[in-house]
Amino acid sequence: MTTVKITIYGQTLINNTIVFLTALSGFFIIDSQHMKLLLISLQSNASLVGIKYIAANVRSHGHEVRILLLPGYLESTLHSEIEKFVRNYNPDLIGMGLMSIEFYPAKNLTRLLKERFDIPVIWGGLHVILKPDECIKYADYVCGGEGENAVVALLEYLRDKGRNVVPDISNIWVNDNGSIIKKEAAPEVDLDRLPIIEYLPDYYYVFHNGQIINFSEHPKLFRSYSLYGGTCHMMITTRGCPFYCGYCANAYTMTVFGKKIRKRSVENCIEELKLVKEDPYVIYINFEDDWFFSHDREWMKRFCGEYKKHINLPFMVRVFPGVLDREKLFMLKDAGLSLVIMGVQTGSDRVNFEIYNRKVRFSSVIKAAELISESKVAPYYEMIVDNPYETEKDQMDCIDSMAKLKRPYTISLAHLTFFPGTLLTERAVKEKIVDPDAYLTRYMVKIDKTYFNKLLYMAPYIPRFFINFLNKPEASRNFIHRLLTNCLFFVAKRTIEPAVFFFVLTRGLKYNFNWTARTVLGNWKSALAKLLFNFLGKSDMEFDKRLELARKEMPGLFEK
Ligand code: B12
Known part of the structure; x- marks a missing residue:
């Protein structure tokens, strides 16, 4: 409650709310309803x-x-x-x-x-x-x-x-x-x-x-x-996800919120966007919805019309391979969609179905990638690696599948993090495959630098015959395979990947010089700031290092 204390010594703290006064032993309490x-x-x-x-x-x-x-x-x-x-x-x-x-x-x-x-x-x-x-x-x-x-x-x-x-x-x-x-x-x-x-x-x-x-x-x-150098507004137009993917918290939250996806009206979304657009620095809208494509065509049509008329900024959405709808995708592209993030997770149907409980065949990923490529929206495909349940064959299948996808595309690899409450974590903890607290020190970007991870990372960038030549089980690899993989990885990461990313991004932004320059600059500035902070001291110390330090300084905090 807003309480302004006026002491008998006359020290006054004034608050600019509408208040009422009550006298109390030695000082006044000025109170309001808020x-x-x-x-x-x-x-x-x-x-x-x-x-x-x-x-x-x-x-x-x-x-x-x-x-x-x-x-x-x-x-x-x-x-x-x-x-x-x-x-x-x-x-x-x-x-x-x-x-x-x-x-x-x-x-x-x-x-x-x-x-x-x-x-x-x-x-x-x-x-x-x-x-x-x-x-x-x-x-x-x-x-x-x-x-x-x-x-x-x-x-x-x-x-x-x-x-x-x-x-x-x-x-x-x-x-x-x-x-x-x-x-x-x-x-x-x-x-x-x-x-x-x-x-x-x-x-x-x-x-x-x-x-x-x-x-x-x-x-x-x-x-x-802010993420993306503060050039990007993060927005959500739906809440909910109907899938039970084994590694995802949604499989649990669904038991609290239900399977239904709740949606905002076009008017409500545009109202938020109009307000956001008043900040001249915002040049990008990032729709964080798990299921943006759950909006029906009628909604999409009205949204795209209003978006073009009032907002007209580039934007990105997340898509799920099995439900990517051609008509919706092209409507969105016309309204400013410049990048899609598609969760592929693995190129192995066995891993998807048996380990991740994710009912998506790679054939739908291929179709979705073709559509995305045709739309010329920048493709960004997310993969999960370091899965202890994956066999060598699964990893080779995954690389083989990804090498078949329509290029150009970009890829990101994330460490399979056993976050609490997911179906897969429960299984892995029970089977003693993972420590229940492992997610605190290793998550998402911290991936293993394994041979297969390197190969998967460069699957979009190097000629397919190299991938086929290098995609071998450990027992049949030799010095040449390892050397070539390391060299190609170095080149792909430093030169080919940034060039491909720059190209797909610029194309997705319809070659608009202003948007491209600001998007690239925004990201570059935030990356540089992070580097500097890390270099200068512990203000932005990596979270796991800070946690390690805290474990030594405050062991009591970590007792359950
Ligand atoms: C947008 C988003 C982000 C954004 C913004 C996050 C934010 N704090 O708002 C960014 C990009 C920053 C982000 C970062 C990360 N994220 Co994220 N993110 C999401 C995403 C896609 C949507 C979240 C969202 O906006 N939901 C809508 C809002 C309205 O819901 P909400 O945030 O849950 O908030 C509601 C309730 O939780 C509650 N609530 C929230 N805060 C509070 C506070 C109080 C006091 C009260 C009473 C209630 C309350 O009320 C809110 C309104 O209803 C979810 C997936 C999902 N579908 O939830 C993943 C998700 C939350 N992220 C996840 C992860 C793992 C991460 C990262 C660790 C990833 C990484 N690369 O390192 C980082 C962590 C960053 C950090 N801690 O420093 C996981 C979390 C798993 C877990 N067990 O913690 C999720 C669930 C993705 C997944 N499916 O696994 N994320």
């Missing part, structure tokens, strides 16, 4: 979606919000500037949003805040949805589903009934002095009824170089913390 929420993200970059939604909704209910980004904060003490910020703002509730890799930083920060402040803390986000039983041990409340309505309800509960009454709100679990009260999931929010989110809200702060800085007052700093 509550104050502080939302904290420990993510390493400033590109947030879920937290922005919660903030926007809380504000639309008349409450006050600040978002604070503490990139990877995992220190043994609370920095005095963070403490000062919290003390000055004096929130009624602190919320933290976490993905699995932020679990220990969130546990640590909650402990540090609890040592200094008597403010209730709520955790939410994907990791909490996956592991509410574990998370509720460390926070006062956790949100086991979508947070928009639950947080407003909790703030108003705290305002009306105080902290001593256990809130009775769907989605909100309570830790009542060690006894845990679980709650059923709330009905899903109606996406069109949510307020739209801003690209750079003026209540967004960052802890940077020992200071708390308001991002909107320092937009350059915001861009240096």
Whole structure:
């Protein structure tokens, strides 16, 4: 609650809200109906979606919000500037949003805040949805589903009934002095009824170089913390995914949210985009939907018309091979679609069906790649590697399949990360193939530098006869195979790949010089900034190194 204390010594802190006065022993309490929420993200970059939604909704209910980004904060003490910020703002509730890799930083920060402040803390986000039983041990409340309505309800509960009454709100679990009260999931929010989110809200702060800085007052700093150099707005037009892929958290979240895909109306999406477009720096829209193509043709047609008329910026979407629709793809291309990310994951049908529980045959990938190639949209295909369940034959099949895809295309390899709660992790942990905490130190970009990974990486770039010649089981490889693979990998990575990427990107952007220059420059600037930060000190230390250090400094934090 907004509480302005006027002490008998006359020290005054004035807050610009409409207030009412109550006299209390020795000082006045000026109170209003609105509550104050502080939302904290420990993510390493400033590109947030879920937290922005919660903030926007809380504000639309008349409450006050600040978002604070503490990139990877995992220190043994609370920095005095963070403490000062919290003390000055004096929130009624602190919320933290976490993905699995932020679990220990969130546990640590909650402990540090609890040592200094008597403010209730709520955790939410994907990791909490996956592991509410574990998370509720460390926070006062956790949100086991979508947070928009639950947080407003909790703030108003705290305002009306105080902290001593256990809130009775769907989605909100309570830790009542060690006894845990679980709650059923709330009905899903109606996406069109949510307020739209801003690209750079003026209540967004960052802890940077020992200071708390308001991002909107320092937009350059915001861009240096954002993905793609801050040239790109991240947006979601649907929520949900109907598939049960073994490595994906969606297979679990579906049991909470259901299989249905919820969609926003064209009008609602365009409203967000119009607002975002007011920032002249935004030149790209990144649709993060798992299932953008679940919109029907009618929706796509209207969306593309409105998009071209009002927005007219290049954009990217994710596609699923089996459901890529030609008509929709060409409509989108005409409206500005410049890049598609397609999750291929593996070129082996056995691995897809038997290990990943992903019902996609490679023949649909081939068809989808042909369509994408025909549309001249930049193709970016995502693969999963380092799978302990894959045999040599599976890996060779995968490389063989990928070499057959229509070129030019680009590829990215991600380490098979055993994130908590997925079907595959449960299996691998049970079979003792993986340590349950392995995902904390190795995820996504940290892939093994194996012979097959190198070969797969260059499958789009080197002549096919080389791939066929080099794609051999270990037992039949010799010195020439290894040498050639290493040399070609070096050349492909340093020269062919950047050239192909530049070409497909420029073509996808319809050879628009301005867009191409800004997209490339934006990415280049953010890559350079990261390199410099890493070089200059621990402000952007790799997360796993920071975690390793924290394990030595605070062993207690890692006890379960
Ligand atoms: C967009 C996105 C990103 C964006 C933005 C993330 C963000 N914080 O908003 C970026 C690109 C930054 C990103 C990065 C990563 N991501 Co990501 N990402 C997604 C994606 C595609 C959509 C998320 C989204 O916007 N959903 C819509 C919003 C509205 O939902 P939400 O974020 O879950 O938020 C709701 C609730 O969770 C809750 N909630 C959220 N925060 C809070 C806070 C409080 C206090 C409360 C009460 C509630 C609450 O309320 C929100 C509103 O309803 C999901 C896949 C998916 N379909 O969920 C993967 C996903 C979340 N990402 C994932 C991963 C692995 C990563 C990376 C580790 C990948 C990497 N390359 O390293 C990094 C981690 C970055 C970091 N921690 O530093 C995994 C997470 C797995 C896990 N167990 O943690 C997912 C599930 C993908 C997958 N299928 O496996 N990601």
